[in-house]
Amino acid sequence: MSGFSPDFAGAEVRVSPNFTQRRGTDRPDMVILHYTGMPTGAEAEAWLCDPASEVSSHYLVHEDGRVVQMVRESDRAWHAGKSSWRGITDVNSWSVGIEIVNPGHTLGYTAFPKCQIEAVIALCGNIIVRHGIVPERILAHSDVAPGRKVDPGEKFPWRALARGGVGHFVEPAHVKNGPVLRPGDNGAEVEKLQSMLSLYGYGVEITGSFDRETEIVVAAFQRHFRPRKVDGVADPSTIETLRRLLLALRHKPA
Incomplete structure (x- = not known):
């Protein structure tokens, strides 16, 4: 029994019990991208659906591009933890969380497969259109929880997402010598x-x-x-x- 019909037409459904009602809003205006940081996608999927974990996300995108929905977009998944963005401290209530299968920095951080990123772009694009989410609110977990989280990390291809119409992106300025601001500076x-x-x-x-x-x-x-x-x-x-x-x-x- 699936439990609900997926919000994204291409998704499989595996229901997670780890969710509550959104607080202060009935619809998301952010998308938060994560990596799973676990050895396999199967382990990550099981963990996100385990009541003992007390974590979840709306979606999981496997390495082969398969998308699994675990929490309805109308509900509040438990993916962002202690976080903030533009003064919002209950990021879970205002966002859709997408976990992307990747072992992460501690388990042999790898490049994200092309088919996986194509699936992320399609999923995000669909969410953006349905909820009217602006590009600058497609964010990394590390953006909303700096220091505590580093995912999806520096290997995540934000440029490819931008080319697919997802996210806010400008070409980074070239790294070169010059004056810097560093710890201990004031003024x-x-x-x-x-x-x-x-x-x-x-x-x-x-x-x-x-x-x-x-x-x-x-x-x-x-x-x-x-x-x-x-x-x-x-x-x-x-x-x-x-x-x-x-x-x-x-x-x-x-």
Whole structure:
């Protein structure tokens, strides 16, 4: 017995008991992308449907492109944990969670197969259209939980998603030598960096001091938008890429 009809026509259904009602909204306005970080897709699927795990996601995308839905989009899956974006701290209530099968950083992080990414693009595109989700709210788990989570990681092909009409993307600025902002720095330039990160959506306090929290958020930003070098140091490439993203938002068609 399937339990419900899938929201995405191409999905199989395997019901997870790990869900509640959404709080404060009846529909999502974000999509959060994860990797499973487990040895196999079968183990991940079983874990997401195990009451003892107390975790779930709306969808799981296997390496061969097969999509499994475990929680209805109208319900609140338990995928984001402690997280925030643009002041929203109950990200689970405002998002659709998609787990993408990949062993992750601790188990031999691998490239994502082309057929898997094509399935992710099709799934996200369908969700975006049905819920009217804007590109800049297609996010990584690491964006909403910097430091605590690093998935789907620097190997995830955000450029390919953007070419498929999914997500907010600008070409990263080239890495080159120049002045940097790093832990221990203080002043107006640090405050400006923190303000830009906060304006984009990251949960960073604007203090003018490049503290550990700022370093973690910079690394999360790099992992998504400038993955060539993820070190938590705000070099010219990182800052310029962030400026390009904010400029693209301001010039977005109505």
